[in-house]
Amino acid sequence: MKSLSFLSFLAFGFFSSQLIEAQNVTADTLLYPEEAHFKNIQQLTFGGDNAEAYWSYDGNYLVFQRASVKDGIPCDQIFMGKVPKKGEPFQYKLISSGKGRTTCAFFTHDNKHIVFASTQKGNADCPPVPDRAKYGNRYIWPVYDSYDIFITDTAGKKIKQLTSNPGYDAEATISTDGQKMIFTSTRNGDLDLYVMDLKSGKIKQVTNFIRL
Numbered sequence: 001m002k003s004l005s006f007l008s009f010l011a012f013g014f015f016s017s018q019l020i021e022a023q024n025v026t027a028d029t030l031l032y033p034e035e036a037h038f039k040n041i042q043q044l045t046f047g048g049d050n051a052e053a054y055w056s057y058d059g060n061y062l063v064f065q066r067a068s069v070k071d072g073i074p075c076d077q078i079f080m081g082k083v084p085k086k087g088e089p090f091q092y093k094l095i096s097s098g099k100g101r102t103t104c105a106f107f108t109h110d111n112k113h114i115v116f117a118s119t120q121k122g123n124a125d126c127p128p129v130p131d132r133a134k135y136g137n138r139y140i141w142p143v144y145d146s147y148d149i150f151i152t153d154t155a156g157k158k159i160k161q162l163t164s165n166p167g168y169d170a171e172a173t174i175s176t177d178g179q180k181m182i183f184t185s186t187r188n189g190d191l192d193l194y195v196m197d198l199k200s201g202k203i204k205q206v207t208n209f210i211r212l
Helices: 007-011
Strands: 049-055 061-068 073-082 092-094 102-107 113-118 148-153 169-174 180-185 192-197 203-205
Touching: 049 102, 061 092, 061 102, 073 102, 073 113, 102 169, 113 169, 148 169
Parallel strands: none
Antiparallel strands: 049 061, 061 073, 073 092, 102 113, 113 148, 169 180, 180 192, 192 203
């Protein structure tokens, strides 16, 4: 799991701060009795599908993926917004190109760039989604071969492709010194971890899948 993750907000993103009182945390019916340490939770996003949110290193911004057919976003795109003060709305802007499907965004340590995965080079349209009914309606994460990793500035204006190898490339995280990127890839047939030297572009496989 990535450090400084905002997944806890995602898991409890439906909890309104108006429903959770410091002295009466059980007022929210979505809050389990065991969750005695949660309070002052503010819902940031409304409508659509919003997930995979992560903090900037300075703690002032969030980057996340969002899809909302009603708002003209048929499949996940990357958005970034400044963390609002309590009671203020969360305002965010599109960072990815708006093409294909995107996922797994993460800030670089300088807070000036964001890495993310996208299928935009394979096709500008949204890739087909799996028929979950065939798998008991369980959650399915599609491993699209057209996913590649990109980096952009926080304005979303200077998008640069980092990987172009056939196969799934996604789930990237940049080292704090900005020199290395670790990511997941199927370039050798199985899901494994790889490290890229961002200066030279050289890639090294660091895990090997073993079939039992």
